[in-house]
Amino acid sequence: MSLVGTGTIGLDTVETPFGKAEDVLGGSMVYFSISASLFTMVRLVGVVGEDFPDQHRAVFAKREIDLAGLETRAGSKTFRWAGKYEGDMNEAETVSIDLNVIAEQAPKVPDAYHDSEYVFLAATHPALQQSMVKEFPSAQLVVCDTRDFWIDAEKAELAKTLSLVGGVVLNDGEARMFTGETNLITAGRRILGFGPQFVIIKKGEHGAMLCTREAVVTLPSFPTDKVKDPTGAGDSFAGGMMGYLASIGKFEIGQLRRAMAYGTITASFTIEDFSLRGIEAVNRTMVDERLAQYTDMLTIG
């Protein structure tokens, strides 16, 4: 099935206890598309400014990523984010954010993308997510992400977005913030009440939880002692998950569980090095080898 993703592409400056990376390629759609491309061709929708360095385009070129939807806007500047991780590195502290081109008009979706069947909408203004849903009338599954900022500023619009999607991924703090519930299962079920068929709550180093109307599945993260930079973990998770789902074209509970497992694995590669270095070097064989280790680890016997 065809897969399209829309989100940010930008330049990140990240500091963690293990080092610093300046002006590196970043943004939700970068981590998403690189991870999803391990499973299927990805159509990318995003916008950068005219300052976007050419060498960053080469990263996409190595993968099955369709860049017809990557708009380079003359006279605009690329989105920039600077963040810092401390202690257990479970949460980034935003040092600075320059929306630049992201704050302008949304990127144009190429005509050839309108028949996309699997759609991922990374975190952005929920009204923009709603207008993006309309761009894909053939969608079988639309999944959105969100973040604390939008829950705080645009809760009603976010509720409307949730009524238009089949699935949502968000982190534990966001799920609690949006619902006011402490217990994550209760929070997940509250979110289902807004319309989606499934909710996946990402818990950082503690793994992820899937809630449907019939089932709850919690899976741990893949254990690694080489966590260098958690940036992009959530988007890599979504990429692995959506890439796998699109590649098989079904999203019943069994496929969702396996998709979560694949997302867990792609995220585990991302966090093992700065910026894209962790996931960039990975191929599908490496993903499947790590999935086999993960599956073994979870086999109670």
Place this chain on the structure above:
Amino acid sequence: MSLVGTGTIGLDTVETPFGKAEDVLGGSMVYFSISASLFTMVRLVGVVGEDFPDQHRAVFAKREIDLAGLETRAGSKTFRWAGKYEGDMNEAETVSIDLNVIAEQAPKVPDAYHDSEYVFLAATHPALQQSMVKEFPSAQLVVCDTRDFWIDAEKAELAKTLSLVGGVVLNDGEARMFTGETNLITAGRRILGFGPQFVIIKKGEHGAMLCTREAVVTLPSFPTDKVKDPTGAGDSFAGGMMGYLASIGKFEIGQLRRAMAYGTITASFTIEDFSLRGIEAVNRTMVDERLAQYTDMLTIG
């Protein structure tokens, strides 16, 4: 294999967002022995004061628990703990603690217990744990727990205890505090350096992690939206784990993983109601049914 456990037996007063329980039966050895008795006969070592209510003894009598090692000390008062849980209930705040009889001489181990093969030492002064190890010269596996208080006050003694045991269970905060490491795998490996063959780090609602010299296994908690009182979760985990290990008499990686899973299940029953009400009503069939659900949940397929 014969199993013996030593730890506190006391009276708890607990407040959570879901209610309050006053002067209820509590203490590590109560949760441990009730949970372990679902798998095998348990020899209990502990001491209470002459104020210990008779009706509390009845709780043990319903189970396969040998009370020859439960000393009732004339002229002494029973251990009391009062605690409070707020928010996500992952950590108890101690409101008051009266060591009473616990601060006096250690309980006497009955002669008939000296041949015990599986030994669990709940958290207490590490020097006392060391003297307890000597009471069981036939032990094939000794596992100890500890807590923040002993890490802070008796770190060198705790290191000595670790050199005498085959396994240790402790929570994530304690593992970080003891080692100064943030990454839990690194922390687990540092603890292995003190001598034990395995370390299990309990992560509350986030499950548990096993570290051996060859493997790392993380398992999630059993998902429940009925968390009423987390008191005793860690000791129920240890009880299910040690009860299962003693019942099969082996502790290679496969058995340790299954033991962790059983511990996860017994803990999940404990937290669903106040005090012992959650685990008290459970039988082995219920444990195995829940284990089957848990195993299904973790089958990636």
